Amino acid sequence: MAKFNDTIHQPVRLQIMAALVTLGSEKEVDFSYLRDLLGVTDGNLGAHLRKLEEAGYIKVNKEFVERKPRTFISASEAGRQVFQEHVQALEEILKKE
Amino acid sequence: MNITPTEAEQALEAIQAMVRKTQKAISTSGAYNFLILWGFVWLVGFLSSHFVTGNLVGYIWMGLDILGGLGSVVLGIRLSRKVRSHSGLASGKRIGWFWLLLFAYCVALILVASPVDGKQVAMIIVLFVMIGWVAMGLLLSVASIRWSLGITALALIGYFLLPDFFFLWMAVLGGGGMIGLGFYIRSSW
Numbered sequence: 001m002a003k004f005n006d007t008i009h010q011p012v013r014l015q016i017m018a019a020l021v022t023l024g025s026e027k028e029v030d031f032s033y034l035r036d037l038l039g040v041t042d043g044n045l046g047a048h049l050r051k052l053e054e055a056g057y058i059k060v061n062k063e064f065v066e067r068k069p070r071t072f073i074s075a076s077e078a079g080r081q082v083f084q085e086h087v088q089a090l091e092e093i094l095k096k097e
Numbered sequence: 098m099n100i101t102p103t104e105a106e107q108a109l110e111a112i113q114a115m116v117r118k119t120q121k122a123i124s125t126s127g128a129y130n131f132l133i134l135w136g137f138v139w140l141v142g143f144l145s146s147h148f149v150t151g152n153l154v155g156y157i158w159m160g161l162d163i164l165g166g167l168g169s170v171v172l173g174i175r176l177s178r179k180v181r182s183h184s185g186l187a188s189g190k191r192i193g194w195f196w197l198l199l200f201a202y203c204v205a206l207i208l209v210a211s212p213v214d215g216k217q218v219a220m221i222i223v224l225f226v227m228i229g230w231v232a233m234g235l236l237l238s239v240a241s242i243r244w245s246l247g248i249t250a251l252a253l254i255g256y257f258l259l260p261d262f263f264f265l266w267m268a269v270l271g272g273g274g275m276i277g278l279g280f281y282i283r284s285s286w
Binding site for chain 2: 004009011014015018019022023027028029030033037038070087090091093094097
């Protein structure tokens with residue numbers, strides 16, 4: 001039985017993981033691009049990313065690009081697995097009905 | 098946390114919506130644009146090589162390559178700002194330098210191998226471009242190596258087996274093929 005994940009299940013975090021997993025394992029996305037994609041504020045996105053990073057589900061890469069600070073985010077391998085399990089858990093809940 | 102089937106369904110719909118949105122967002126700025134851009138360059142360039150004679154062909158290719166180069170820089174900048182590969186090597190500047198150096202080596206080889214005819218120049222350029230795409234594939238997207246190898250194979254077939262129609266072959270299958278592949282990749286998202 002797949003495991004339901006409370007951390008991921010929050011609506012914005014669910015969308016974050018869906019977007020990052022869709023990108024693929026080789027890719028990382030710019031913070032502002034993710035923010036615009038999700039339609040949330042900087043603060044809102046930052047808070048949710050911290051939660052996911054603390055849980056080990058995402059990787060956050062901060063660096064300077066042409067002297068400007070940039071933040072790139074990607075899903076970790078653990079995050080991908082947990083997300084896939086969470087989707088399975090949601091589907092199992094529907095099947096039970 | 099216990100959630101109802103309705104909540105589970107809504108969560109799954111939200112996931113699907115975000116997946117579709119992400120795919121569409123990537124497709125509007127994805128690397129497939131390079132395929133379409135250079136496919137157009139090859140289509141027009143090789144058609145002119147087949148139908149036009151004299152020095153005009155050279156000027157047409159020069160103009161097309163400049164447009165293609167500028168377009169590639171713009172696309173590369175747009176792409177690198179949003180989504181990029183994990184590898185630290187795949188930064189935009191290094192990629193730009195890579196293509197510049199590859200072009201320089203290509204020109205050097207053509208000069209060393211001279212005198213060469215138009216088909217040989219075209220084939221050498223095609224091979225260097227495909228080497229470049231294979232290298233980009235190894236760095237950024239392994240799946241894209243397949244079409245690089247495919248186009249190389251088509252080019253070699255046209256060069257050795259259809260010499261009288263090589264330019265037309267490259268225009269239709271090379272240029273047209275790259276354009277078609279670019280739109281297919283975009284639509285398959």
